[in-house]
Amino acid sequence: xxxxxxxYANSKTIYFINDTETLLKIGQRDSGFPEDxxxxxxANINVNESHxxxxxxxxxxxxxxxxxxxxxxxxxxTLKGNIxxxxxxxxxxxxxxxVTGLAACVVEKSGTVSNIWAENVHIVSLSDxxxxxxxxxxxxxxxxxxxxxxxxxxxxxKEASAGIGGGEVKxxxxxxxxxxxxxxxTTKGNY
Numbered sequence: 001x002x003x004x005x006x007x008y009a010n011s012k013t014i015y016f017i018n019d020t021e022t023l024l025k026i027g028q029r030d031s032g033f034p035e036d037x038x039x040x041x042x043a044n045i046n047v048n049e050s051h052x053x054x055x056x057x058x059x060x061x062x063x064x065x066x067x068x069x070x071x072x073x074x075x076x077x078t079l080k081g082n083i084x085x086x087x088x089x090x091x092x093x094x095x096x097x098x099v100t101g102l103a104a105c106v107v108e109k110s111g112t113v114s115n116i117w118a119e120n121v122h123i124v125s126l127s128d129x130x131x132x133x134x135x136x137x138x139x140x141x142x143x144x145x146x147x148x149x150x151x152x153x154x155x156x157x158k159e160a161s162a163g164i165g166g167g168e169v170k171x172x173x174x175x176x177x178x179x180x181x182x183x184x185x186t187t188k189g190n191y
Contacts, residue, residue: 131167139166
């Protein structure tokens, strides 16, 4: 009984995400869905322009190979936890004025993005230093196993980096095992 009591006290609730309404609850929007929670996606989800990115995410999000379609902004603003096994389709993030990534805008040192599939994703930033990437716009942590198909990543501002795995990869950041098929990466600004 002592072992089972210890296991119960140290277990975390797993939250199941199967629709847009539940996805929108993660983080500061609903205290019942904490930013440090453990989440598993259990169905494909279509979002619309009203979708708001998760703020600072320190938990675990396992997409279980399900799809999120139609993002118009980052999935997570600041990632200090883990996002894995997730597919993104038909994302159209245009005219961004901030560091922007499909999975996460910023992947912090403690953050990991892994096993991401992105298809028909288009990300365009306009502002100076507004780095963009599919795994992360700015990577200080780890981005691994990114597969992008029929996707475009474009920056137009000065000193703005673009990439499939990551836009700007900071010292200590790591991007590896990236595959791009029929994709285009373009930087049109100076420097």
